[in-house]
Amino acid sequence: MLKISQLTKSYDKKNIALDNLNLEIKKGELIGFIGPNGAGKTTTLKIITGIITSDKGSVEIDGHNIATDMIAAKKSFTFVPDHPEIYESISGIDYLNFIADIYDVSIEDREERIQSFSTQFQIDNALGKKINTYSHGMKQKLLITAALLPQAPLFILDEPHVGLDPHSSRVLKDLMLDHCRKGGSVLFSTHVLEVVENLCDKIAIIDKGKLIAFDTLDNISKNKDVSLEDTFLEMTDHE
Amino acid sequence: MNKLLKLIRINIKDTTGRYMQQMNAKGKISGKILALLPLLAALPAIALIVIIYNSFAQINLGYLALTYTNIAAIILMFVSSVPLIVSSFFYSKDLSMLATLPIKGRSIIIAKLAGLYPYLLIMGLVLFGTTSILYLNDTGFQIRAIIILLLAIITLPVIPLALGTLVTLPFMSLVAGRKHRNLFTVIGNLLLIGAILGIEIVMSKTVSNSEAIIKILSQKDGLLNLIGKGYPPSIWLTKGIVSSNLDILWYILVQISAFILIFLLASKIYDQALKKFNQQESSGEAQKISYKKTNIKLLLLKRNLGIIFTNPTFLLNTIMTIFIPVILFVLYSLMGIMNLNTLNNPAILPFRDFIVFGIIISPSILGSLSATSISREGKFFWETRVMPIRHEDSIASRELTTLLLNGIGQTILAITAYLILPVEPLHMLVIIITVIFTTILMSKVDLIINIERPYLNWTNPTACIKNNMNVMLSLGSRVIFGGLAFLIYYIFNNLNATYVIMLIGLLSILLYSIVLFIFKKIYLTKYSQIDAI
Ligand SMILES: Nc1ncnc2c1ncn2[C@@H]1O[C@H](COP(=O)(O)OP(=O)(O)O)[C@@H](O)[C@H]1O
Numbered sequence A: 001m002l003k004i005s006q007l008t009k010s011y012d013k014k015n016i017a018l019d020n021l022n023l024e025i026k027k028g029e030l031i032g033f034i035g036p037n038g039a040g041k042t043t044t045l046k047i048i049t050g051i052i053t054s055d056k057g058s059v060e061i062d063g064h065n066i067a068t069d070m071i072a073a074k075k076s077f078t079f080v081p082d083h084p085e086i087y088e089s090i091s092g093i094d095y096l097n098f099i100a101d102i103y104d105v106s107i108e109d110r111e112e113r114i115q116s117f118s119t120q121f122q123i124d125n126a127l128g129k130k131i132n133t134y135s136h137g138m139k140q141k142l143l144i145t146a147a148l149l150p151q152a153p154l155f156i157l158d159e160p161h162v163g164l165d166p167h168s169s170r171v172l173k174d175l176m177l178d179h180c181r182k183g184g185s186v187l188f189s190t191h192v193l194e195v196v197e198n199l200c201d202k203i204a205i206i207d208k209g210k211l212i213a214f215d216t217l218d219n220i221s222k223n224k225d226v227s228l229e230d231t232f233l234e235m236t237d238h239e
Numbered sequence B: 001m002n003k004l005l006k007l008i009r010i011n012i013k014d015t016t017g018r019y020m021q022q023m024n025a026k027g028k029i030s031g032k033i034l035a036l037l038p039l040l041a042a043l044p045a046i047a048l049i050v051i052i053y054n055s056f057a058q059i060n061l062g063y064l065a066l067t068y069t070n071i072a073a074i075i076l077m078f079v080s081s082v083p084l085i086v087s088s089f090f091y092s093k094d095l096s097m098l099a100t101l102p103i104k105g106r107s108i109i110i111a112k113l114a115g116l117y118p119y120l121l122i123m124g125l126v127l128f129g130t131t132s133i134l135y136l137n138d139t140g141f142q143i144r145a146i147i148i149l150l151l152a153i154i155t156l157p158v159i160p161l162a163l164g165t166l167v168t169l170p171f172m173s174l175v176a177g178r179k180h181r182n183l184f185t186v187i188g189n190l191l192l193i194g195a196i197l198g199i200e201i202v203m204s205k206t207v208s209n210s211e212a213i214i215k216i217l218s219q220k221d222g223l224l225n226l227i228g229k230g231y232p233p234s235i236w237l238t239k240g241i242v243s244s245n246l247d248i249l250w251y252i253l254v255q256i257s258a259f260i261l262i263f264l265l266a267s268k269i270y271d272q273a274l275k276k277f278n279q280q281e282s283s284g285e286a287q288k289i290s291y292k293k294t295n296i297k298l299l300l301l302k303r304n305l306g307i308i309f310t311n312p313t314f315l316l317n318t319i320m321t322i323f324i325p326v327i328l329f330v331l332y333s334l335m336g337i338m339n340l341n342t343l344n345n346p347a348i349l350p351f352r353d354f355i356v357f358g359i360i361i362s363p364s365i366l367g368s369l370s371a372t373s374i375s376r377e378g379k380f381f382w383e384t385r386v387m388p389i390r391h392e393d394s395i396a397s398r399e400l401t402t403l404l405l406n407g408i409g410q411t412i413l414a415i416t417a418y419l420i421l422p423v424e425p426l427h428m429l430v431i432i433i434t435v436i437f438t439t440i441l442m443s444k445v446d447l448i449i450n451i452e453r454p455y456l457n458w459t460n461p462t463a464c465i466k467n468n469m470n471v472m473l474s475l476g477s478r479v480i481f482g483g484l485a486f487l488i489y490y491i492f493n494n495l496n497a498t499y500v501i502m503l504i505g506l507l508s509i510l511l512y513s514i515v516l517f518i519f520k521k522i523y524l525t526k527y528s529q530i531d532a533i
């Protein structure tokens, strides 16, 4: 579903933000992408989604290269960024219709999905209002609804749980699981370990731009007495 | 007080820092050379001032140029201060952060004004500073004059800022909390600028009455009083520099009062206008929910237009650059400056086609809408990046936006020009076709400029539009095109005007093919490599 190889990126000449990153995600997998602040999670996701370009390496989504086969690749995923900055002077429903048009969602499908997701996230009453009257969490839920709307095979989210209330956080987890059950894949970043622990098939740990682990939770904490937290802290220890 | 100074410092640091960051966006030497470009824009103004000064100096009244440019500087600063104040006070994103800090509202206002000060100071320097140097050079650099002029230049923005604040804020507090406050803001600003231009025109008309001039010239300080009539402090300043200590006192008193006025009003302004204005729109009216399909190209066009139309700063700027020729044209014809007699004068008949062509083409020459089309999106740019839209479509929709807006302005101008200055239909056709090709060329050139220098990380919409070197580069491209067009006119000056315009049209087509080739070769890829934030 997603294959990234030898991804390298530096914003300036001195610091390397991503260093030769390789990752492969299969159909139906739910992957948690964890790492300390500034590890390079957002950078990776931005390169995968075509927001920024990498210096080296390639990204393939559902068999389509993001650089050479851009449209097909972009039709294969949707993205929720860590900051809910979207064009705000339109109403929520205008935005959702816009996204549905871009991804060719039929009228029936969009009606059914928008109603379902917006009710679950409890933003159905706000859809007619301008986005700039939304709270941070509402904007985020609108973005998640928009990203779920096309039902693209790969669902990518950057720190989605930040700013969500417990109810919505739970809804999101269920929707992610549901998406994988239907054969889709999910890649989301977080720095909150609890979210990953009882949700993901596999965990990718990134530190200082390097992928230091990519495996199932069980394999990562081989020693059963040690918690993920301890393992994580040990692996990313810079002393 | 200490906190206020800190706030001012961080404000100015932020402004200059962002400017420098933008200048060196691509690092390298080219960035530093680009930083000098605004100076080039000042050159024609400086040349004009030298001419004005010399014509006054010829009749031994060099000091009158001081009065003249002092007023010009004040008016320019005042007109510019209005959109600057609106944008940095009401539509800048740092406000919510500042509002949470334990600082007095007054300090926020003063710090914001201080952030605008350097912009205005530069305008003052170009206009009044040049005259000051010329005057000092003529009068032998007397210490007294040097000190007064230096103080005058440094404090020049105080009065325009005070006036700008006084005019803008009551209006903003009036529209605050209203449903269509953005619309009101734009209309109000347009009316204000229109009114200022109108006053200018009326004032300059009274001067052109020759009988009155003779009468005025016979009085002591008659000409000085006439020129400075609209703004007495300029008279006091001029007299003060030449000799009178009393007048200098008056001038200083006015400056101080303006300063005190700002200070006294500041906290009121904060409570009455700023805080009120930044409450979210209260209208809870929700739109009906419907599910409907729209064509993707149309969607993108709508989005691009929406980004302009829902941001008052962008809207005002677009209207001003694209419709300023329309506004001036209509205003001038209304005020009788450009009446039918002057335009239908047999002496200018051979140039009529050129005049009509110049009028219709002006929106795409003066405006540089495409040069900020990517920058305008700012933090929203990632949206178009993630969606499965071809880069070609995304770019085409931006061009289409520019062409649409230009087209509206040009259609209005074409109709008005045709009514006032009828040219033969066939000539009109040639003119219109040339205008279309030139406009398409300009919009492509602007887009290349913006792809080369996108500026996405802005917090203040004015910074995106005005502070953007792209606009300068875009104007530069117009100068080059104008030069080439003039070359054609010069070489073929025995040809009929229509043929010359046709050749200019061919020039546009030729240049467009070259630009298109370069675009496809280089800039399509470069566009795809712009890093969104
Ligand atoms: N726009 C940028 N310019 C320069 N450096 C950046 C930029 N964005 C991120 N970085 C740097 O890249 C590194 C990785 O950042 P990021 O991917 O945002 O981390 P994470 O999302 O894991 O917290 C950090 O060292 C950060 O300072």
Ligand SMILES: [Mg+2]
Residues within 6 Å of the ligand: A041, A042, A043, A082, A158, A159
């Ligand atoms: Mg991040």
